[in-house]
Amino acid sequence: MKILLLGLNYAPELIGTGPYTAGLVQALAERGHEVRAVVGQPYYPEWRPRPGHRGWSLEDLGSVRICRVPHFIPARPSGAMRLLHQFSFALAAAPILLSEAIFWRPDRVIAIAPSLMAAPLALLAARLSGASAWLHLQDFEFEAAVATGLVSKNRGIAKLLGAVERWILRGFGRVSTISPAMCRRLAEKGVLREHVAEHRNWGDLAEVSPLAPPSLFRQKFGITTPHVALYSGALGRKQGLDLVMKAARCLAHRDDITFVICGNGPYRAELETMAADLGNVRFFDLQPREQLGELLGLATVHLLPQIAGAADLVLPSKLANMLASGRPVIATAAKGTGIFEEIEGCGLTVEPGDAVALGAVIERLCDDPALSKSLGEAARRRAERRWHREIILGHFAFAIEAAHESGDRARAAESLRQ
Incomplete structure (x- = not known):
């Protein structure tokens, strides 16, 4: 398959969602798929640009192409600054993502949230290319922003953010997330249960093991x-x-x-x-x-x-x-x-x-x-x-492949009916 992925965070970020997005891309490439990822500049968790990663860049690694786009990185990530941060990423990613959708014609478009604000771009790219759309949710950004006080707890604002979130979630043919509790929450938000899947993050079990001698x-x-x-x-x-x-x-x-x-x-x-x-x-x-x-x-x-x-x-x-x-x-x-x-x-x-x-x-x-x-x-x-890395990534990649195949069958059946 040709797989187009959109995600704000990516390696070489050491923690957060970046390593897991990079791991998924690598796993898909190892299974023979061609992957193009549109991602942001590394900045997390310091919230400052990393040296050597400013502006636009393009990196070809065999069957993987990584396009990094510039975006605003606030020194103090308040609620308003985070919204501007995510909006700037969506704005910078839009021409690259839509160009790939039109001219490269991917079979699958995958959006990683964060940033949920950029996820509608993935839906548009999928529609332009005739691809199926998959959203992988690492956290409920809007609710977390309200819970932590980054966004006002005003009932009207919370209701508006919730409505936007539900509209985005329901637009995707598949929505996955990283825990059973989060899967249940997706169902509560109106995502059909048959469209929800759990694909959690993993641990580095080969690199991290119980240490007997005193740590260095x-x-x-x-x-x-x-x-x-x-x-x-x-x-x-x-x-x-x-x-x-x-x-x-x-x-x-x-x-x-x-x-x-x-x-x-x-x-x-x-x-x-x-x-x-x-x-x-x-x-x-x-x-x-x-x-x-x-x-x-x-x-x-x-x-x-x-x-x-x-x-x-x-x-x-x-x-x-x-x-x-x-x-x-x-x-x-x-x-x-x-x-x-x-x-x-x-x-x-x-x-x-x-x-x-x-x-x-x-x-x-x-x-x-x-x-x-x-x-x-x-x-x-x-x-x-x-939390075994190879098992989790293998299941995730297989699910993407299987969903693609079922999507092909559904589109073929629809064309016959027409």
């Missing part, structure tokens, strides 16, 4: 305490990291636990200010991808904070590698939410917003090595069962 990052970071409560990933408001700072304050009397925050993002400076008087909190930049296993092996426990309103709007991709590391995960998630279901049996959860409970659970796992070991072993088994 103990020496690199100068960590001397026996226990580390580790958060690694983007530093934004959706993550609810202020709760981690409060939990660290609750445990300031413990001289055997260090909180390590390893990441970048627009919220980092504010977090560092919150922790300025805390001796048990250390901040570090994101580390190279090839050192991910060593970094995650530094943890006694992994921290997965989320604000309450975002629990079923996204399944954090970092969870896969946390589990793969064979360490227990502590998440802030209410019972019945998707994150709670993913953690149950291989980690512990506390109610969002309860810093005292979070601190108590961190203490419990640090003080109970048998429980920590048992949960960590269960975490690795969970990763192998649910």
